Ligand code: TEU
């Protein structure tokens with residue numbers, strides 16, 4: 001495998017609105033991020049992905065962009081953004097922006113011009129169809145609920161939106177649209193960005209001609225996934241985008257790719273792939289149901305292990321996958337992947353190490369390093385996220401009681417990850433001096449950065465140790481490039497694997513409350529990491545404590 005500048009790095013995702021508010025308006029901002037760069041550097045972070053902070057009506061929290069060349073005033077100014085890039089550079093850090101180009105905002109000037117003259121140049125920037133009374137162009141259900149078609153204001157046409165109605169889909173079939181997008185990407189790369197995280201990118205290719213699919217819910221609509229499975233040729237767009245933009249800059253790109261076909265992996269992330277890497281969502285989609293969140297199956301430790309190993313096998317040495325425990329669209333990983341009632345510093349550290357030591361690029365989502373947990377929402381009024389509000393409605397319509405519907409939201413709400421970063425035990429978790437746009441998780445009094453930074457046994461300190469292990473010159477080669485081989489794969493509630501390179505490492509996690517013994521295949525030389533002060537061993541037999549994780553050098 002040809003080595004790339006980003007292979008041995010550690011990445012961190014910031015959700016700007018909830019990271020740190022520098023001016024007391026209750027909304028996190030870029031100057032706030034700049035003031036926390038030292039915190040991130042201390043942790044060992046090299047690459048920072050910012051969720052969108054372009055000009056936006058924030059209908060989907062910035063994933064609806066009205067000006068790709070501007071920063072939303074709520075997040076700061078272009079000067080702030082340039083300063084962030086420069087300050088990061090001083091610390092040998094790279095900034096990634098979020099590339100949201102499947103759709104723009106209905107407040108973007110392209111869309112406004114399309115409304116004024118739907119048959120003109122900008123009409124062809126979108127998917128427009130003539131409106132027919134009592135009939136929609138297709139029966140697809142948008143990701144956020146309801147049909148994907150909406151009346152184009154002031155015209156006799158309708159436009160397509162796979163996401164919210166304030167997120168009209170851009171017509172990638174139109175070369176002028178693609179030119180505009182590449183121009184913008186290069187404009188940002190010229191400013192010194194390290195690259196991009198690429199949003200919802202599989203959606204850019206629609207199956208043409210547009211047609212209906214089998215309905216899958218009582219609303220008579222069909223999931224967008226059916227259409228996407230039927231679409232082919234996205235690679236032509238992705239390859240063109242790579243060649244016209246990222247490649248020229250040796251920029252880093254990480255794709256938000258769902259449902260790629262296994263045989264296409266080399267095209268996506270192999271040598272000269274469309275992207276540098278893409279996220280592994282195998283764990284996050286596990287148990288998902290076509291019916292909605294209320295019907296989703298929980299994931300057990302054995303399932304979690306299976307999902308991780310499945311991805312590792314699939315990718316092999318084709319390329320580099322990006323590993324996550326959570327992101328801004330998912331519940332907190334510790335609440336999801338640790339059996340109920342067992343969330344504690346030990347189990348959080350175990351999960352961290354199991355994920356972090358996988359082959360690939362580790363991404364940490366803000367607050368994950370503190371072990372931040374899901375939010376105990378008391379009512380749906382406390383939820384802001386459009387996706388959660390839709391799923392609540394879907395659950396009620398399917399016959400759930402309000403409590404059952406709220407439970408589904410508690411389990412999966414995107415707001416679980418969007419509450420303010422917990423900096424201190426002070427008011428509003430130290431996130432803002434004003435009124436926060438979303439209430440902090442009440443557990444900030446016990447889970448916060450200030451109390452963990454100087455505690456050698458904190459979850460944050462454990463993350464720091466994991467990061468320094470990955471960067472330790474003695475083990476780096478093995479951890480970054482070594483192969484991954486599962487061990488004792490059929491053992492219940494145990495996840496173990498080798499990392500083999502110039503060293504042989506063994507990661508063993510006791511994924512349960514009860515103790516459990518294993519017999520090592522050979523004696524170990526050194527304990528590289530342990531979430532307990534001790535390790536119980538007799539000869540080759542090791543008895544692991546509740547949720548104990550060991551990284552051993554054999
Ligand atoms: O997400 C794309 C996506 O397909 C899902 O993860 C989606 O957010 C989820 O099904 C809703 O519960 C990306 C962004 O990460 C997400 O925040 C945006 O809302 C979405 O694209 C639209 O830009």
Ligand code: CA
Pocket residue numbers: 021022023024025026027028029074
């Ligand atoms: Ca602010």
